[in-house]
Amino acid sequence: MTAMVEEAVRTLSYREAINEALRLEMRRDPTVILMGEDVTGASHSEDESHLDAWGGVLGVTKGLVHEFGRQRVRDTPITESGFVGAGVGAAATGLRPVVELMFIGFMGVCLDQIVNQAAKMRYMFGGKARIPLVIRTMIGAGFRAAAQHSDSIYSTFVHFPGLKVVAPATPADAKGLLAAAIRDDDPVIFCEHKLLYDVKGPVPEGEYVIPLGQAEIKREGGDVTIVAISRMVLHALAAAERLAQQGISAEVVDLRSLSPLDETTVLESIRKTGRLVVVDEDNPRCSVATDIATLAATQALEFLNAPVKLVTPPHTPVPFSPTLEDAYIPSPERIVAAARATLG
């Protein structure tokens, strides 16, 4: 754990932590604006009681319009290419837009503006552009929201040079990383796990910034390294707890930043424990999980005492039915089994 997290004095939910980061950054910098579908709600209405009718589909941006008004907290039509692209254009010309792409599974209706415009402009223009854009988006299964609203697919963004990708697991990380993302001069995809919104944790007051690109060891251990992302960090910690009861000391590395990747922290842990389990809720092929396994295979091979284990969902869409979805999501049990398997 970092010293800063330990200093925390109060508890917020992940949702509240994100809301707080948005509020503080908007106060700090008048060029920060928010855009997305129903981020306030009822923008057509002059009836006061309708103001902030939603504050985001799951309430994350609630209250901000009262402080910053409808110009800066801006509802959009359902036209993701249009408003995500407008975010890119606004970022290129002097604003710092935070655009909400409601679910990451909607990337398909606006991907070009993200991967061909935002991500490539600086390079194509020989360094003569800055795109300080943040795209907030929900990831994750477990909401019984079926195949088109449950993807994690951040790997797709990680694949594209020019983007940064962040996926916090705790309220404190959510606050600190979102502040960093907003202040960053590159486009950042900020992935919020919808099943974490109600999870609480200590969050520092006031301005709090966690540099992008730093993994965090969420639990130290010496027998096996478990690298995890977003909600899977909680499953990894639960698994580590059970492993501890079985006399196995697992180290849990929370990647936090998927691009850039903190290779050093991951490699140091692998070199220490000699065993690697990767837990990722995203689709298994061409994923951050395979990146981590590749790090081990290319740069820590001689330290590995056992085959690497991946704990991921299957190569299937996310199913709707609770029994299927529960079997889909990597469970603490599967993590325990994988960790034990690396110990022979």
Add this chain to the structure above:
Amino acid sequence: MTAMVEEAVRTLSYREAINEALRLEMRRDPTVILMGEDVTGASHSEDESHLDAWGGVLGVTKGLVHEFGRQRVRDTPITESGFVGAGVGAAATGLRPVVELMFIGFMGVCLDQIVNQAAKMRYMFGGKARIPLVIRTMIGAGFRAAAQHSDSIYSTFVHFPGLKVVAPATPADAKGLLAAAIRDDDPVIFCEHKLLYDVKGPVPEGEYVIPLGQAEIKREGGDVTIVAISRMVLHALAAAERLAQQGISAEVVDLRSLSPLDETTVLESIRKTGRLVVVDEDNPRCSVATDIATLAATQALEFLNAPVKLVTPPHTPVPFSPTLEDAYIPSPERIVAAARATLG
């Protein structure tokens, strides 16, 4: 080499081989149709001399309209979501559309119809749909076409369950795999490397089908396994030739099918040689290259005698200037160096 390739009696270019596969499949099955921008050309004109004015931007579909007419070889407006989605809808209702997405880098303007509709329909519908759709698309750098027209990004499609992805390296494979893709009842992304169009090779006459999901050992060897994709197979073969002169026997595995992946062939080769180099022209993060390295780390670790080596482009967009682009593309030299490095 497969026996079938050896039987070949004539030489075609990769472009001609693809054209022949399309022609034969369209003859064989009247439900096969082609759609895309300027796949014939000048569809507004009744002037005979304008017919087939282009036959595709690089001439791949040239001539087909003469045999099959403008209903089945259909020019589209520039509206990729519209016509790719129409391909999905047509596939779900009884046609076998072959849709051309001119460059894979245009996926961003139509990804939803591919990954959220075509790829997921069968699963979401509990198996009650078949989507026999082929999307032909151009990949690859080296054409001096800059960042938005030079992507390889097939990894993005591999990432999505429900899609199959194919990337042939030779004219014969192009013909055989395209025929298989068209006959397949699942959506298949067929990746054509634009720098291969003029490369010639033996191609069997008549109907010729290579099952999807089978890698091919393009050169046998015992010291190191080089896994490569599409044009990189040619670079790998060139490297193997040089390595042979240096007394190193390299085995070159052409994946051909990226999803499903032929794990068996890859693993057998790794287990035989104990050394692995992966050559991929796609972006390095979350890629097929990391999948192959992961295969080794998870299922052949005890056979590995040296760290796995990846030979990929950097994590940058594709640059325009020839000097930069040449430095970008994995070269035979880099493959040789990587293979030698695995031998210590």
Add this chain to the structure above:
Amino acid sequence: MEISRDKLLWAYERMRLIREFEDRLHTDFAAGKIPGFVHLYAGEEAVAVGLCAHLRDNDFITSTHRGHGHCIAKGVDLREMMAEIYGKATGACKGKGGSMHIADVNKGMLGANGIVGGGPPLACGAGLTAKLKGTDQVTVCFFGDGASNQGTTFEGLNLAGIWKLPVVFVCENNGYAETTSPQYSVAGQDIAARARGFGMPSIAIDGLDFFAVYEAAGEAIARARRGEGPTFIEAQTYRYYGHFEGDSVRYRNREEEEHYRSRDCLYRFRQTATAQGLLTEAELDAIDARARAAINEASQFAADSPMPDPAELLTDVYVDYPMAALWPFQEPAVPVYR
């Protein structure tokens, strides 16, 4: 437009079934019995039924996240629908799709769709199939006022226009996309007029009036069947419940809701049909009772059905794919269910 007694009875029954179905889900959701996002169609029944009244079994429809009404109007099995929404193995999609993805391709129902604007391109594809096969099948593409702003919708209009596809576009303008009114989101504020720019006939109609919908739909579908190309219908309607279940609906007023409820499509149908002596109160009451019983039965069927076997997780992804590749990088290949 002429309408037979049988068709009238059918239409009223379908509308009533939809209403009962949705009301039941509303109650069940509130009771915590249904997981996920559930978008109810109650209030909009006249649109789906007025359109589908002209469709044959082998005609196609594309739908939206708010798809139950379209399914019922097109003849998808009620029990399978209910079971699907409950995530049961007996569901229309074996429990894999849920409320937002109910489909029955054999019935020409090409799927509810979780992606706003996902349907129009698909509808063009179904239209293309009919055109190239030389059949007279028609495709009806349902979508919302919110979806009318999505680029894919415009692309669909354009494709159908230039290729003269047998597609009828039906914009269900229920006044809201989540909380957002088309007054805010639609530049020009006239959805039907925008479609006219694509060179197709386009009208705005009272979507609460079954007879108005039936008439406009009849013309549009006949035109499509004759091979004369697409038509656009903006059906002005209203949804009674929130955007999805759980929505506290803080973006509209009680008066507005009451205004629309007082023009309820079922009520008006009854008024018109009985006033004109087309149907009797008794006949309609009998349908109401039958509908209620059908929904009870569907509900019971869903409740009694088993959950899917976890092994079903790995089926139906592809027609053909190596089993081991469905859970890659695992040793043994498929760790949990095999």
Add this chain to the structure above:
Amino acid sequence: MEISRDKLLWAYERMRLIREFEDRLHTDFAAGKIPGFVHLYAGEEAVAVGLCAHLRDNDFITSTHRGHGHCIAKGVDLREMMAEIYGKATGACKGKGGSMHIADVNKGMLGANGIVGGGPPLACGAGLTAKLKGTDQVTVCFFGDGASNQGTTFEGLNLAGIWKLPVVFVCENNGYAETTSPQYSVAGQDIAARARGFGMPSIAIDGLDFFAVYEAAGEAIARARRGEGPTFIEAQTYRYYGHFEGDSVRYRNREEEEHYRSRDCLYRFRQTATAQGLLTEAELDAIDARARAAINEASQFAADSPMPDPAELLTDVYVDYPMAALWPFQEPAVPVYR
């Protein structure tokens, strides 16, 4: 609309520079000196120049794959442009972008764009910046007849409409998208009319007539500057060369080409300006000579410039990113150039 002598001289010079620039590239491409896809703007000069004549340095434009004319009209340095197209280190984008991605954000030129329809959303963003910062900056969004069918274009029109953004949409209808005519691809066949459906003023003009463009542009840009929202202009024009260099142009007839060449925008400008006594032949001839010299000089500059250092491959991807992560999974971290 009033136009000053200075503006007239400026406009003619810009148009001539574009023509000379493009003609030079045409020759150089044929000689094998230029790599890649090169789309020439020759023939369409009056559109870019007629619009940009009203723009200030801090106004914005978005452009297309056929972007040289827009760049020159907006004041991007000719030498840097030429060097960029040759892939030289001294290029506007250090050789990383090439013809399809020339940009100069400091000049308000937000980039040529390899994606058809890529520009309209970006233009809305630039418009939003101006609106929220309270400046009177205007953004002009250029795109083609082909792009007018892309969903992103419609989405841009809608956003600009509802938010009253200071954006002028300019559809350069040059009769073709590659080989495809809007007669085939545009449902309704009236691009300007489609835009009207989004509630904005929209006109079709003769894009070969500089004065017509100048006038329409002046009104539209003034309207945007006053905060009254977007305008749509369909400028009917023609491209002289193929879609890209190397295109054998088998999809149109010689007569058609000659018809348009006989209405050449530079020629007509000359006619009008001298007939009305606004400028003299001598003045115009001097500009022609100066333009030719400027292009010669730019060309020489490009020829003399060095290619980029291969190490440049790894710069300008991000403002800030760990160097080792730019070539991941390598040991040593960056194998070739470090």
